Amino acid sequence: MGSALSRAVIPPAPVIKNSALQGKRQHLEVNLENGILFVNERIDREEVCEAGGTCLLHLQLLVESPLELYRVEVEVLDINDHAPTFPWQEYVLEVAESAVLGARFPLESAQDPDVGTNSVHTYRLSPNGFFSLEVQTRSDASKFAELVLERVPERSGTAHILVTVLDANDNVPVFDQPSYGVSLPEDAPAGTLVIQLNATDLDEGPNGEIEYSFSGHAPPRVRELFHVEPQSGQVLLKGPLDYERASLHELYVQAKDRGPSAVAVHCRVLVHLLDVNDNAPEVTLTSVSTPVLEDAPPGTVIAVISVLDRDSGDNGRVSCEVSPDVPFELRSSFRNYYTLVTTQALDREVVPEYNVSITARDMGSPALLTLSTLTVPVSDVNDNAPRFLQPSYSVYVMENNAPGASICSVSALDPDCQQNAYLSYSIADGHIHGMPVGTYVSINSDSGHMYALRSLDYEQIRSFQIQVQAQDAGFPPLSANVTVHIFVLDQNDNAPVIVSPMPSNGSVATELVPRSAGPGYLVGTVSAVDADTGLNSRLSYQLLQATDFTLFSVAPDTGELRTLRSFLEQDATRQRLVVQVRDGGQPALSATVSLLLSVVETMPQSLSDFSEFSLPPEDSSSSPLTVYLLVSLGSISFTFLLAILILTAIRCRGERRSCRGDGCSPPRCHCCPGSRPSPESLKTSNLTAQPPAGTTAATCLDVPGGGPPGYCYKVCLGPESAQSDFMFLKPCSPPWNNEKDSGKQSRPGQHLQRRCRSASPMLAGVRSAPLPHPGLALAPLPSLLSPVLAPRPGCWAATELPQQGGSGVFRAGF
Numbered sequence: 001m002g003s004a005l006s007r008a009v010i011p012p013a014p015v016i017k018n019s020a021l022q023g024k025r026q027h028l029e030v031n032l033e034n035g036i037l038f039v040n041e042r043i044d045r046e047e048v049c050e051a052g053g054t055c056l057l058h059l060q061l062l063v064e065s066p067l068e069l070y071r072v073e074v075e076v077l078d079i080n081d082h083a084p085t086f087p088w089q090e091y092v093l094e095v096a097e098s099a100v101l102g103a104r105f106p107l108e109s110a111q112d113p114d115v116g117t118n119s120v121h122t123y124r125l126s127p128n129g130f131f132s133l134e135v136q137t138r139s140d141a142s143k144f145a146e147l148v149l150e151r152v153p154e155r156s157g158t159a160h161i162l163v164t165v166l167d168a169n170d171n172v173p174v175f176d177q178p179s180y181g182v183s184l185p186e187d188a189p190a191g192t193l194v195i196q197l198n199a200t201d202l203d204e205g206p207n208g209e210i211e212y213s214f215s216g217h218a219p220p221r222v223r224e225l226f227h228v229e230p231q232s233g234q235v236l237l238k239g240p241l242d243y244e245r246a247s248l249h250e251l252y253v254q255a256k257d258r259g260p261s262a263v264a265v266h267c268r269v270l271v272h273l274l275d276v277n278d279n280a281p282e283v284t285l286t287s288v289s290t291p292v293l294e295d296a297p298p299g300t301v302i303a304v305i306s307v308l309d310r311d312s313g314d315n316g317r318v319s320c321e322v323s324p325d326v327p328f329e330l331r332s333s334f335r336n337y338y339t340l341v342t343t344q345a346l347d348r349e350v351v352p353e354y355n356v357s358i359t360a361r362d363m364g365s366p367a368l369l370t371l372s373t374l375t376v377p378v379s380d381v382n383d384n385a386p387r388f389l390q391p392s393y394s395v396y397v398m399e400n401n402a403p404g405a406s407i408c409s410v411s412a413l414d415p416d417c418q419q420n421a422y423l424s425y426s427i428a429d430g431h432i433h434g435m436p437v438g439t440y441v442s443i444n445s446d447s448g449h450m451y452a453l454r455s456l457d458y459e460q461i462r463s464f465q466i467q468v469q470a471q472d473a474g475f476p477p478l479s480a481n482v483t484v485h486i487f488v489l490d491q492n493d494n495a496p497v498i499v500s501p502m503p504s505n506g507s508v509a510t511e512l513v514p515r516s517a518g519p520g521y522l523v524g525t526v527s528a529v530d531a532d533t534g535l536n537s538r539l540s541y542q543l544l545q546a547t548d549f550t551l552f553s554v555a556p557d558t559g560e561l562r563t564l565r566s567f568l569e570q571d572a573t574r575q576r577l578v579v580q581v582r583d584g585g586q587p588a589l590s591a592t593v594s595l596l597l598s599v600v601e602t603m604p605q606s607l608s609d610f611s612e613f614s615l616p617p618e619d620s621s622s623s624p625l626t627v628y629l630l631v632s633l634g635s636i637s638f639t640f641l642l643a644i645l646i647l648t649a650i651r652c653r654g655e656r657r658s659c660r661g662d663g664c665s666p667p668r669c670h671c672c673p674g675s676r677p678s679p680e681s682l683k684t685s686n687l688t689a690q691p692p693a694g695t696t697a698a699t700c701l702d703v704p705g706g707g708p709p710g711y712c713y714k715v716c717l718g719p720e721s722a723q724s725d726f727m728f729l730k731p732c733s734p735p736w737n738n739e740k741d742s743g744k745q746s747r748p749g750q751h752l753q754r755r756c757r758s759a760s761p762m763l764a765g766v767r768s769a770p771l772p773h774p775g776l777a778l779a780p781l782p783s784l785l786s787p788v789l790a791p792r793p794g795c796w797a798a799t800e801l802p803q804q805g806g807s808g809v810f811r812a813g814f
Helices: 220-225 624-661
Strands: 005-007 016-019 028-030 036-039 056-064 068-075 104-106 131-137 145-150 179-185 193-196 211-216 227-229 232-237 248-257 265-274 282-287 301-308 318-322 328-334 336-341 352-361 369-379 393-399 406-409 423-427 441-443 449-452 463-472 479-489 496-499 507-513 521-524 528-529 539-546 550-552 560-563 574-583 592-600 612-615 696-703 713-715 778-781 798-800
Touching: 056 282, 068 336, 179 193, 193 265, 220 227, 227 248, 227 539, 265 592, 282 352, 301 318, 301 369, 318 328, 318 449, 328 507, 352 463, 423 441, 496 592, 496 624, 507 521, 507 550, 521 550, 539 550, 550 574
Parallel strands: 179 265, 393 479, 507 592, 696 798
Antiparallel strands: 005 036, 016 056, 028 036, 056 068, 104 145, 131 145, 193 232, 211 248, 227 232, 248 265, 282 301, 301 336, 318 352, 328 336, 352 369, 406 449, 423 463, 441 449, 463 479, 496 528, 507 612, 521 560, 539 574, 550 560, 574 592, 696 713, 778 798
């Protein structure tokens, strides 16, 4: 054992995976490092090959990189390791004294398991004076010995003999023929008659009665398979036959009579077995190279398969095939050896494992087949990039969130497996309002959970987007990106801010209200803004505190401050109001503003809305935002008033020139003549007028009249005014007195003297003033002087009311 037989001739740097030998015992082995074939254990030729002849061991050598298969045959040579043996230690040969010279007596053959020259070669007989030994050779080259009688012992004597002729056993049995041949199928059942032997003996009586039996040198295997009937000479099948083990059995049968000095004669029976297709093909997976990479090219060898059928002829011819529904095929390298190769590209994500059914079928009748299943797992290759569950993500985060809180989670899938499917998440570089995106959001690289790193403010940033990348751990790594849109939701974290009126430090917004104001009079408008959006910025106004709650009200939606009733004598002249502005958020936030209203008999010519009065220091506001708003509003108001004054001056100069051109001598300017309208066409309350589009910044209102001295009015309107109530009354002559000048009534159609008086709109959009003369009011010109002044757009007029005493209010909306 361990002796090297030869060195395998193989390609450079091979890897020999294993060797497959015929039989179940591993007699030979290959050194996987150097390719030397050596004896693995003691080989007994007589055990490996029961029959004589050439004894061969078949093995296959599998070489990897590339995968190749080699077939090797090793012949086992016989050595003379067995001595011949006789079936008996002592043999008793009975020779009749009547035996003649030259009589032959066959002896039991000696057995030697060796073959060829190492088998029984000759027999020798010890020296004696009566017998000699002759060696005979059978047809199969085996030898056996026969004793030949050479000399009969000499004796002498004298006597009278009475001769009675008795039968002497002087005849030996004789077979019909010295050798028989018979064919028997290997699947013949026990008890089958193999052959009927017949031998005859010319003697009579017991000398002619023949008994049949196996010769003494019949091997034990023959005695196990066959049986000879002593009386009839029938050879019967005793045990199961196997063509694949031995296709020929040689039987030596002897016939011997029952007489004295019986001599046995022998015959040979050759039993030829007929092969029956009783062995299904055997499929052996000589080598399996699994798992196979999914990117393996077509033609990659997966396994080497050997097929063996112990039958012979067509019964031993085998065809092998695989199921057609798999991407594999069998290629025959040489007889009964196949390689299983791929026929197309594999995809582990579609089919991770194949069960390949290999069918081996012989050519016998009926054909036998063997089905073997080979499991071929497909190993993964990083050929799939990660895929996010959504094409994009939209995340809604409430502002003022806690830093470090989880805001969302992204998830991706990779159809690959193991390391190729392990994903790590990261955020792509970028900037949000000039700051790195990493200062806003972070992500857990393993789970994909995203966290806000700072508290978000809706008023500063309302939305932003980031790119999240998922990358696998394969080689080379693959990645995918997804856009995450983050929307900041508004929270009611900003209280309303009062814009108008804006109190300065140590002061409160004030307003003058005429005592003649009736119900619904617009005192002013409280305006506020809220930095929030939606419901959080929807503002509502309410009167929180008031000197008299029955006197004023605030519109909840617009913040307009109006009177609820007319002023009474007992009403205080100074009314303090606190207006609250509340948003619609939950919880709601609010702001308040204090107003000081002064009830006056007459309105000043020019007074800004919500003028300031000194307040205690505790009522003043020191907020920087308030200061900024006050400065802005003051600048805008100053610019606006300056523009209005310039426009008014230009307009008045044009009117004076127009009066001179019409022949009016200062200081009197006659208004256009016209009929006096009826009192029913006038209104004693507020008059609302909308000047036509395209009117200039200053519009002259002329009032024709009869009765009291003429009045001429001029309304100078700023182009940016939204809605204002104005009353500008200036008598062209000394005031008219009903008591003193009752007899001096003006004639109908008398022109009124016209004077131009400039007025600036008020910030709050509200102004009212008492009429200087009872019963005088303003009305749109188209209803009063349409017959005369209709072609002049934007002309307004004043007329006398048919009522005694009181005051009227002129309201102009534009």
